[in-house]
Amino acid sequence: MHHLSLYFHFVKLRIRSQMEYRLSFVFDFFAQVSISVIDFFMIALLFNRFKELAGWSLWEVGFLYGMIGICFALAEMVGRGFDVFQRHIVRGDFDTVLIRPLGTFFQVFSHEFLLRRLGRIAQALVVFLIANSQITISWSLTKVGYLLISLVSGTCFFVGLFVIGATSCFWTVQSIEIINIFTNGGVFMGSYPFSIYRWWFRHFFTFIVPLACVNYFPALFLLEKIGSSGGSPIGVLLAPCAGFLFLGITMLFWRWGVLHYQSTGH
């Protein structure tokens, strides 16, 4: 409870300081929206010409796009502390984290909150809702629950990626940009059905970096596409666990990394 109330207090402070630059916030909000609108507009252009992609219609792909977009934007919003952790390490701010009587993971997690990602979330949500109205999905309580768990799990997955990037800062500040392949690149490739990728690509992004579990497998279940587009029923039902598991593993990695922190200027 202490942690929860502390977290909301931190978030409140962050939001307030971001609102101080209101005009910039509004500009930025629309910049976010315009970038992501064009993003989906391009997918729509392709469908306008080609009509379908490996048996998926535009709005089915929109469903995929919306899901992964929401997860990533949420992860960027809440997991910002890990995303920009490199800066903190360079400045030596992590010393401060270590002298406080709170967990390091919790502190870095609650240190930032990027409100302006609301624009991206809104855009992804709109695409998702339109997709819903365009394809007939027989929603049931199970499906709604499954969807919500999937979204949280997907957010956890992306936060986990940020955590890996942040943890590698304990050793080096040079090569963490490789994580962009999985974050930005992940959103890009996750916007299309996985069946279009080659087997080795697919397997890598299912079992090693479980990107497919964020939206593809859940979408197979929700759109009742299991079988026609690959995936086994049990695998698909278990898919939402992957994000939680992934985050858990990265948290262990974080814990181990903290022990290797060398501080600056000894």
Add this chain to the structure above:
Amino acid sequence: MIEVDNLSKTFKVYHHRKGFFGSFANLFSRKHRIVQAVDSISFTVERGEIVGYLGPNGAGKSTTIKMLTGILVPTSGSVTVNGYIPHRQRKENAKHIGVVFGQRSHLWFDLPVRESFELLQRIYRIPEVQYRYNVEMFDELLSIGDFFQTPVRQLSLGQRMRADIAAALLHDPDVLFLDEPTIGLDVVAKARIRQFIQKINAERQVTVVLTTHDLDDVEKLCKRVILIDNARLRFDGELATLRRLLSTERILSVDYAEAYPDVSIPSAHIVYQEGARVQYRFSPEEVSTADLIGAILQKFKIVDISVQEPDIEELIKTVYEDNLTLERKLTEPISPNTQAN
């Protein structure tokens, strides 16, 4: 209160290979050399002590403090603070210590001081009564009320330091670690912070471990000093003992009426001679100053005579600069340059 036993810390410093293929190879394996930052240091600090932890830049002061506060994990040896092992029981330890780094603020940069303090109240779960009492007291002693509503980033260095020290004491820690608390401050601000530390130490029995470059800090605050150099402990004891140890040797400067050919005196060594001016080194334990002067007056005519006690600042400085150990310093003659002042 604080027990440090055989504590060591080594760092790996990576060597970056040059050239295109070199940087490629750096991705997979990197050559490194080991730097010993702290080398088997042991000491204990009792409750209520103020200890000056001194040494030149890069001697390992900050590394030691960082191990005591749980920021760094020791390579070997053991540390306990209040009975906690800082790097293993970091959170527990953190509740009972206060830390101030002169070079860097631990407060929230964009928040007013008041909100930073309120955040700390939440983080350390400080009861409202205790919080109010402390804030009032710190306002009285450090006038933090003058800038309580100001964002930390707008504070002057002196104000920031006052805020930081107050913040470190809000939760009534048993031990306060101060790393260069007066660095860059003017004389008035320094005096104020010293007074405050003294008061807190006297009234609350807060143990204080202080690293500093400013020997005024040491003279005003510390009964006890620990000297380290090159990662190793060189001296640990009362400041008075250090002074006595160092002042076992005194300098007697004599200007004789004329340049005598032989001016040697039993139980004193000539360390410098130029014309009629001679300087002797002697130990007050072997011969009293009065006896020595008496012996000189018996033999020669003098114009002027004076006794110098080597001052601590000078001596510690030479210890650092020459990289000499204290023991060696004590057995070697003092160079003429140092006695000139």
Add this chain to the structure above:
Amino acid sequence: MKSLSLAFQVYLAFIKKSFQRRMQYRVANLVGLTTNFFFLLVHIFVYTAFYAARTVPQPLSLNEIITYFVLCQVSFMLMPLWGTRSEVTSAIKDGSVALQLTKPVDFQAYWFADECGRACYYLLMRGFPTFLISILFFEVTIPQQPTVLVAFTVSMMLAIFMSNAITITIFSSGFWTLDTTGIPGMSYSIITLFSGMLVPIALWPEWLAHIARWLPFEGLIDIPFSIYLGKITGIEVWIAIGKQMGWNLFFIGLGRFLLTRGFSRLVIQGG
């Protein structure tokens, strides 16, 4: 004449300095190469899947599409719009641009020189490696006529120049709005769309392609690549390059105007 050659030497020194500064970050470059290939691979997978279902001939064949995106990955890093931003760009952002006023050089020319060094670096360290490896793994078309290559090179250089001129124009607006993410962000998305970087304009519906043809931004990506692919031939090549030149002059002029006005504002307000 002598002062001209002296000025030339000064800017050449800027180019060299800018190039050397970047040579330090070789590991980051390796990571960047990997990222380029990842995106290229995904693009290829997506278009291969789209093309698999179509039997009707398309304006661009699959090989041409692949070549188009290889060229994209080769060249987008050379342009400040999409590549990492140079120090000069961030100078406007944090206001340290005022320092530039004290230098006895033309600011816009200095910026171009700096970007030129940057482009050289990325061409050598990113562009060529990406292209050579792509040839090994994918079916990349290579133009047979040397004239096409010459026209492509000219067009590509104009594209890089224009991307600089546009960037200056966008960031100069910061003098007035004091906003450094919103307006650049929005312009960025519009420019990206109409440059043809995400989807080649040839695949667009007619009405949208028509709009794109009237805007300057196709000159950044779509025009040089279409020349390379032989989709623009004969007299049309001259028209296309002429168009690029015209827009270049327009943006250089506009950027110059805004910079001068912006600087004088800066001086009046005292930074």
